[in-house]
Amino acid sequence: GAGVSQSPSNKVTEKGKDVELRCDPISGHTALYWYRQSLGQGLEFLIYFQGNSAPDKSGLPSDRFSAERTGGSVSTLTIQRTQQEDSAVYLCASTKGGQGTTFFGQGTRLTVV
Amino acid sequence: GNSVTQMEGPVTLSEEAFLTINCTYTATGYPSLFWYVQYPGEGLQLLLKATKADDKGSNKGFEATYRKETTSFHLEKGSVQVSDSAVYFCALSDLGGSNYKLTFGKGTLLTVNP
Numbered sequence: 001g002a003g004v005s006q007s008p009s010n011k012v013t014e015k016g017k018d019v020e021l022r023c024d025p026i027s028g029h030t031a032l033y034w035y036r037q038s039l040g041q042g043l044e045f046l047i048y049f050q051g052n053s054a055p056d057k058s059g060l061p062s063d064r065f066s067a068e069r070t071g072g073s074v075s076t077l078t079i080q081r082t083q084q085e086d087s088a089v090y091l092c093a094s095t096k097g098g099q100g101t102t103f104f105g106q107g108t109r110l111t112v113v
Numbered sequence: 114g115n116s117v118t119q120m121e122g123p124v125t126l127s128e129e130a131f132l133t134i135n136c137t138y139t140a141t142g143y144p145s146l147f148w149y150v151q152y153p154g155e156g157l158q159l160l161l162k163a164t165k166a167d168d169k170g171s172n173k174g175f176e177a178t179y180r181k182e183t184t185s186f187h188l189e190k191g192s193v194q195v196s197d198s199a200v201y202f203c204a205l206s207d208l209g210g211s212n213y214k215l216t217f218g219k220g221t222l223l224t225v226n227p
């Protein structure tokens with residue numbers, strides 16, 4: 001696609017429910033990243049994919065968070081048993097490789113009530 | 114570990130004023146440095162970057178120079194416009210193989226009044 005696409009744009013969920021956030025990177029971009037933007041913490045790295053593998057998961061805050069990528073393209077970030085502190089904007093980004101520019105999606109605003 | 118510290122603002126200026134947003138960093142290697150901008154209701158966009166010491170990144174009248182001796186990458190613009198109102202993020206990326214994950218500052222909200 002023309003840009004990084006994320007869905008849904010907004011998600012309200014009840015505490016304790018599971019949620020799935022989707023990212024469709026720019027076609028041909030091999031590297032994909034998830035970040036979280038919250039008022040208290042700013043922008044934090046969560047996980048990096050190169051192709052379908054995730055060599056860097058160091059930013060995932062707990063084992064309730066997981067992500068996968070299939071076909072070297074679409075990625076899904078799953079949060080299990082959501083907590084109120086998970087409320088944030090979740091951003092996906094992709095890069096073609098080398099020192100290419102990182103392009104960001106519009107984000108998914110997650111609100112846990 | 115890596116970290117970025119930038120003035121948090123908010124910064125409020127009148128149109129045509131001079132802008133400086135300070136950014137300093139800590140990194141273990143030789144990072145690339147970036148300024149990203151987030152306009153109201155839009156996603157993050159790369160504004161400019163510099164990949165080595167003494168490089169100057171520039172775009173849309175904004176400039177920043179990679180200063181290794183002071184570990185700084187301050188953003189400047191000589192004459193701001195109302196349309197520059199946005200949140201500005203300083204960031205760095207260590208060239209760890211193909212992993213270009215970014216470490217961000219907390220962002221600076223800029224409001225430019227006519």
